[in-house]
Amino acid sequence: MEKALELDREYPETLKDEFNVPTFKSMGLSHDSKPVTYLCGNSLGLMPKSTRYSINAELDAWSNCAVESHFEHPKKAEGKAPWMNVDLPVLPLLAPIVGAQEDEVAVMNSLTTNLNSLLITFYRPTEKRFKILFEKGSFPSDYYAFYNQCKIHGISEPEKVLIQIEPREGETHIRTQDILDTIEVNQDELALVCLSGVQYYTGQYFDIGRITFFAHKFPGIMVGWDLAHAVGNVPLQLHDWGVDFACWCSYKYLNAGPGGIGGLFVHSKHTKPNATAEYLPRLAGWWGNDAAKRFQMLEVFEPIQGALGFRQSNPSVIDTVALRSSLELFAKFNGIGEVRKRSLLLTNYMVELLEASKYYKHPLKMEELPHYFTILTPTGADEDHGAQLSLYFDSDTGEEGIMPKVFQYLHNSGVIGDARRPNVIRLAPAPLYNTFSDVYIAVNTINEAMDKL
Template sequence: MTSISELDEQYVTHQDLFEVPTLGSLGLESKNSEEKSVYLCGNSLGLMPKATKKAINDELQAWADRAVESHFRHPGAADGLTSWMDIDLPVLPLLAPIVGAKETEVALTGSLTANLNSLLISFYKPTEKKYKILFEKHAFPSDYYAFLNLVKLRGYDESALIQIEVKPGQTYLQTQDILNTISQHKDELALVCLPGIQYYTGQLFDIAKITKHGQSLGITVGWDLAHAVGNVPLKLHDWNVDFAVWCSYKYLNSGPGAMAGLFVHEKYTKDNSKSNFPARLAGWWGTKADERFKMLEEFDPIQSALSYRQSNPSVIDVVSVKASLELFAKVGGVDKLREKSLKLTQFLQDSLTSSKYYIPQDSDEERLGFQILTPLNPEERGCQLSLLFKPHHEEAKDNIMEKVIEYLRDHGVICDERRPDVIRVAPLPLYNTFEETDRAVKIILEALQKIEKGSL
């Protein structure tokens, strides 16, 4: 049997490229305040790359040195820094491989929900018969609000929303159930929009199969990739996805609230012209650069996904994203990281399921322990496992999950909770190790043991 140290030797970590919170910086009382925490929360906010500080400081210095002139004459040009007018363009060749797209199909812009709303306005084209939107029950609330208000803006009510939900006795959606639901409502669906990975359960959807099925029935198919981008390999162009959006502060490690991205298949933009383009929420940064400062009352969209940009990008945001994407390129990309991720998450699963506190997915037991909501098949998930702790208690001070998450934090293990009973554990291949993952499992089981004995 391969030892933990052998696994860490075989599957290298790139933790030295990131700033990792210490027990001291987290405010934990410890004899060793410089000891690194075990950070298993990149599914919520990725760690900061060490290169990010310099990237930001370079632009702050440009602002100080040349102010507005840095839009066209960056003082760091000799060192390869980009003038602000084109600051996002060097990011495209780094971003495209992350999502499996052509450079002409991606743009770095906006925020996740702003981009979703922007593309929904363009791609949701209701007709008298086909006007409904299919998405998942218990989608991330921001997506639900976007879909609800979109149909209301078009004069419909909640009945224009079709939600597919997990069947009783199951913990995640079955692909065939999704396909069957699309077929069942094919005559009334204008749009299908699902998550690449479900934020709560960690389930990876079969993007290729669902997209192909929906499009074969004349339905536009889009994706929210917030939890998939930088986590699993994507092939948006080859899968013929119509559109997609994502954030960059989770697996892309670009900072809290960092600039997001979007994908629009080239079939929608390659023939853009002044007289022929899909209507969308538009702004001057979507027009051709050589026309932009002529201040013309004429929309001449770029023949790429850049035509969906509206305003000039935040320079600080852009270089933060770029600093992280350069790390992905340096370590071999998402495909390479996925090799380790599969092993690391399987190691986590095996360590958990071998415990006496493990409750199988098909069990309705209410004893002390946890179920794994995430698919146990490695090909149907990313790096996150979602643990549902039992039994449930209404009072937070008595609730099992609340006690476990607090115990983890007190011992320098950072995960996140989804109340009332779920802890999401996400070992990332970029900066987590097998040793750290093993330590986290031991602390979870130690907490449950203390609860069982009445000492926690």
């Protein structure tokens, strides 16, 4: 614990006081009012204290001015945007986090809705080019989206069209070279490459720039990314990398609340020119139409230049201001670059503690342990992982059900992570609010749980 406290003194920069941290009492664990050790920002970020005020301000506007708040907010002196433009102040806060121009991002819908919407535009199979490459074990929503996009396009056996790449036998993550080789082998038939920026199960951070650049060597291949576990977690340079499209949710590292509003990126190369007769076909709605003509109700679609032209309906005001309140904290922390620096310190310290555990089983060693855990997440280099570590629990004695017992002990002890059955616990130190002491407590509690086994 001494080293953790020393690190907290050496790197005191944290915005923990700006967040509401659940307590043992609030979670029904005991009558103690001390905060729990929350390491589940990869699943749901903590609530910024400013979010309550931001949402209440919109409820007051609805209560006091109703429909007129669309055009003039009663608290405009405090910087509150009229509902007509409620998402616009979010864009300059969001664009740097994903490495985009402001006109390349939009706040809208939810993650999978945005993915399906973008696939309508960017997955255009032909007789010769129709395959989709993504990772085996991707989040189920992505698989369902790809599968049904194939069916929408009249492909009767989508499973023959979907190429799923997976780790080599005996390995826990996918080699970048294997992805590049698969692209090259299928270059004449691939229509789309769409992987996760950070893999939700293993925590692997894919080399987005290298993979995108390589795929674009073969004309006709579009490249998109599901950034659910990457946005707000790792630095991104979507514009410079030449990514065609991307989408994400905001309730994980972006701390926008459960079911928070999603976002998307469309590279500017796809929205110029953008004349009425030349724009990319899309799922369209009036909120993507020329804002100056929106209320003329014309039967002519003139999309707004950039990603805003992909909006369909006006965004949820409540969800949008919740996202804004969190993004303002990222700006207060001096941006995603500083977030990443602290993130690596926290996660690498966790790796150090885990590997020092008597229950850690190194993948290259053959010693037998009654109960053990390994780290699925690649940790050999900083660029291979984000904040999350995925821990695999097992036993050399053949005993089953090790992970649920450890997970329950963690929970009862106030260490909050999440489980992926049958064997994995995910822990993610979020740099905006987690400390080195949090990391130490979590690993020490894992060791205690293993002792109890």
